[in-house]
Amino acid sequence: MFLKTYQPELINTAIVVVIFIIIRIIGKIAIRKIGQKSTINDARIKLISRYYTVTLFLIFLFVEAFIFGAEYDNISVVFSSVFAVIGVALFAIWSILSNVTSGVIMFFSFPYKVGDKIKIHDKDYPIVAVIEDIRAFQLHLREDSGDLVTYPNNLILQKAVTLVEKDAIEDFGDFN
Template structure:
């Protein structure tokens, strides 16, 4: 056992440093996203979703760096990643619309000018909508029409269509908190 620590001392120290840097970056990113969410008055569920996305991305980058620390050669990783990306490419092509909605949800987190409670009008020639935003999720928005119907509208279409703000915070205040 002592021989193991002596033999891999440099790799263990580098791994501990990587882990320390990983946690610092994770904490900074998490704090920054929460601050942006609070400043922009964004729903907590969306904030936690973006934190989850960034955490997974950071973890994958950390695993890649750890592989190099432990002695993996770039040509070895090339074979693994080319195989993984070939399979992922076929799978992602099959579910491109879902990925489009998720990436649109991430873009909307940082730059969407409308909030939950706003009444908007979507200028779509096939399906014009005037509704109140009830919830913004990873894949779609929940919109409440004037007649009370609930419509789910894909995030990627929200970024493709012209949208007009009809009324800011149109939800009636009945004394209850909107979640």
């Protein structure tokens, strides 16, 4: 009875699932190729792929709601309510969201790689260090003294940065 009642919706859902899987595979391949071409480490590639999958899944849920007959007005009320709650919650933790967004931007356009020695021109705390890791929220930088500095992603995009040496991490050894 269920299958007969919702047959068109189930067929449309199957089509959307296939399209979702194809788009997801193509997107993940593209992200992997961009990451490998830019010599970005695998952990960052996986993180960006995860963000991409979650975004696609949310779009999938939105499309599924329309397939099963939800009205645009009803969906807009639900989504605006959810986004209002999320907006208030994210305002309280805006720096985390800012760092994650900066991490995504850095994946595609950050000119420095793990192993590069950089100088951050911060007036309060200038840093000359080797990039050990680029994570979702911060960079891990190793100073010449051996100190580990975690520097927020959103700040690295706001400060002037100079490349001191490429692949300097080889000179200092492995700190992990």
